[in-house]
Amino acid sequence: MTFLARILEEKRTEIKTLKQTYRSTAVQRKPISLYGRFQEQKQLQIIAEIKRASPSKGMINPDVIPAEQAEIYETAGAGAISVLTDTPFFKGTMDDLAAVREAVELPILNKDFILDEIQIDRAADYGADVILLIVAALEKERLQALYQYAKSKELDVLVEVHDEEELAQAQELGANIIGINNRNLKTFEVDLGVTERLIEKIDTSATLVISESGMAVPEDAARVAKAGAKGILVGETLMRASEVSSVLKSLQVPVGAKPL
Template sequence: MTILDKILAKKQQEITELKRSYQRHTNRKKSPVSLYRAFQQSERMNIIAEFKRASPSKGSINIDADPGIHTKMYEQFGANAISVLTDQPFFQGSMGDLQRVRQGVDIPVLNKDFILDEIQIDRALDYGADVILLIAAAMKPARLEQLYRYATELGLDVLLEIHTEEEATIANDLNANLVGINNRDLKTFNVDLATTERLAERIQNPATLLISESGMKTTADVERVQRAGTRGILVGETMMQSSDLKQTFDELRIPLHEVSLHER
């Protein structure tokens, strides 16, 4: 059984409990903000800075960080959006973390979790998320399309995560406007930036905004994925472990040079 298999099995148990106990609430203060539109307007590499306490591959990363304070610094130093990892068993996150972040920042917030059911999307909306993550490797294409349509009809952006050529085809079939290319193999948790280079050219719609996820540590890393055609990067461990967040952001927020789909 892979790490992803274990996570998904646990997530199904969580969904069963969620359906039994979760009560919808509508106290969010504003409608979702479009990450897609915000990222199209930027002249520098868009950074989705992630709040992630731990991971299955690294264990504890920054377990005691305060989500409100930490992500406010992200925003201050140049983050274009915040990702909050809310899975508890494997990443030590919570919806409380998401709530704290939403209360403290004005930029789009991504609920990053292993979403398999509509009730998780409802909860993300209730807690103030503007964007949700859907992982192509986590479900069959028909189910992925159902959840994608459900979220977008609620006004949420969807970051559709892919890792293989087959999943790139699924993204094309959905005509997804936000595609995250995960350089980390969720079955082994190995990271390879060549994944972005290989899959970016498979995305057919020139209006699709590409995000490279995982493995961003240096300016050279960002330049590499930018040449492949990305307009954004998702950065977790590098941010959570940084001893100088301003310097880290300065190194990663490189100027964007327009790269059309046909030049990728």
């Protein structure tokens, strides 16, 4: 069983419990638009991630204090913050997201494996502005339903793809934010060439492209920026960094920059 299959199996169990115990607070809050903030920028925008652990790397930074990390990210110039809220595999919680929401004024991505509308309700209640929908994790009809539901709540949706077939599904949705994950979910190998290959099939003047995974050094950021990405999602590199601010700033290359 792949990591993704194991995660989704666990997530379905979590959702059953959530439906029995969670009641939406229906908080009235105007979400901040990630698309609006990123699309017209001339500098590569960083979605800085708070991630304690991962299935492939184990514990990364178990002692992180989310609110403090988020403030460091914001001060360093991050364009948005991603908060991993899956507990069994990534050691995150929804309380992490709530703490970050109180600490910063940036758009916040609820990074989780969303399979049901109740997770979108919860994300909105806890202060998320953006949710993640992974094409590889959803049947076509579910993907469409969840996308429309999130949009009805005025949330932005980062639709994550890994190959041409998944990209076609995202484009059929009319997704205006597409995340290209450079990590193979079966082998966990990372190849920035995935972004370079898929972005050629995207109208980047209308669609915001976020390159995900494999962003370790400025050369990586420059490579995907040259290809046309307007943003990158950076997790492990920042979570392991001793000088978070300087590492984040080093990745803020000009959009369209030639590789260093």
